[in-house]
Amino acid sequence: AQSVTQLDSQVPVFEEAPVELRCNYSSSVSVYLFWYVQYPNQGLQLLLKYLSGSTLVESINGFEAEFNKSQTSFHLRKPSVHISDTAEYFCAVTNSGGSNYKLTFGKGTLLTVNP
Amino acid sequence: NAGVTQTPKFQVLKTGQSMTLQCAQDMNHEYMSWYRQDPGMGLRLIHYSVGAGITDQGEVPNGYNVSRSTTEDFPLRLLSAAPSQTSVYFCASSTAYGYTFGSGTRLTVV
Numbered sequence: 001a002q003s004v005t006q007l008d009s010q011v012p013v014f015e016e017a018p019v020e021l022r023c024n025y026s027s028s029v030s031v032y033l034f035w036y037v038q039y040p041n042q043g044l045q046l047l048l049k050y051l052s053g054s055t056l057v058e059s060i061n062g063f064e065a066e067f068n069k070s071q072t073s074f075h076l077r078k079p080s081v082h083i084s085d086t087a088e089y090f091c092a093v094t095n096s097g098g099s100n101y102k103l104t105f106g107k108g109t110l111l112t113v114n115p
Numbered sequence: 116n117a118g119v120t121q122t123p124k125f126q127v128l129k130t131g132q133s134m135t136l137q138c139a140q141d142m143n144h145e146y147m148s149w150y151r152q153d154p155g156m157g158l159r160l161i162h163y164s165v166g167a168g169i170t171d172q173g174e175v176p177n178g179y180n181v182s183r184s185t186t187e188d189f190p191l192r193l194l195s196a197a198p199s200q201t202s203v204y205f206c207a208s209s210t211a212y213g214y215t216f217g218s219g220t221r222l223t224v225v
Contacts (some may be wrong), residue, residue, distance in 0.1 A: 009155065034213070043205065043218045044158075051212055090157060094211070101146045101209050102173070107157040 002027045004091050006106035014114050015083055021076040021109045023065075023091035030096040033074040034103070035065055040086045047089070050074065061085075066086070086113045117141050119208050121217035128196040128224045136191040136220050138206030146209045147189040149200040151175065152219075158205065164189055196224045 004053040025031065035047040050058040055067040066077045074091060091106040122137045140147065148163035160173030164183040178200060180192040193200060201224045206217040 006157075032212070044216045046213055049213060089129060096211070100212050101210070101214075102160065103148070103207075103214055105150075105157040105159075107155060 002031070002093050002095075002104045004093050004104055004106035006091055006109050008109050009107065010110045010112070012112045012114060013081055016080050018079050019077065019081050019085075019111065021091075021111065023074045023087050023106060025072050025074065025091070025093045027072075027093060027095075031093045033065075033067060034092040035059075035063070035074070035076050036092060037092045037104075038090065038108075040087070042072075044090065047076075081111070081113045083113050083115060084100050085111060087111060092100065118215050119206055119217040121204075121206050121220055123220060124218065126220060126222050128193070128222065130196060130198060130224060131162065132195065132196050134193050136193075136206070136222075137206055138189045138191065138217060139187050140189075140208035140215070141187065142208055142215065143186060144208040144215075145186065148173070148203045148207050148209070149179070149189070149191045150207065151200075152205060154204050161191065161204075174184060184200070193222075198224045200224050 004025045005024045013019050036044040037047045038044050044111040048057045050057050052065040058064045063078045086106045088110050090108050092103050094103045119140045145166045150158040152158050159175045162181040162209040164170045170181050204220045207214045
């Protein structure tokens, strides 16, 4: 079985400050890792994903995440946040092999960016 | 280029009523799934399907039923609604490399 732990349920920061949202996972097999973002009263949007290759992956809006296999982590970072980044962020994991693409989510981290 | 379409967007049910949440995808994905989202709980898997005619239970299947007669459609049925089923429901369609989610159904059971 797989599991995902998001270590902070809420992260308040000031605008233009750096932020890190932490994610650790547990799995007995190789994994793909995802970060999804949910803006208030909206659905889930894929922010970035790690499938293979470079362990550092980036999104189009300045977020990045690094896959660390030895620490089983996939932390999300942004060097300077904006008010518009206020949202809930979900880390998720799935098996990298087979035909069952079951996605296991963490409980989410609410990022609040204050002026 | 609709992706995943969920209907309805909002629904209020009385305890004991039944209803079907509709989900359709136009990406020809074999894998589809239903999640419910509750505050502080993240998204929990209700049921999933790896192809037409094949369904299986997820983490929280009790009180829900699914079927998959076509690749495109994956409806979720609430057999006898209970207040504990008040939640936001998301349908998803996926390949191994990523999920596409519907916009969600906000269900309130009174």
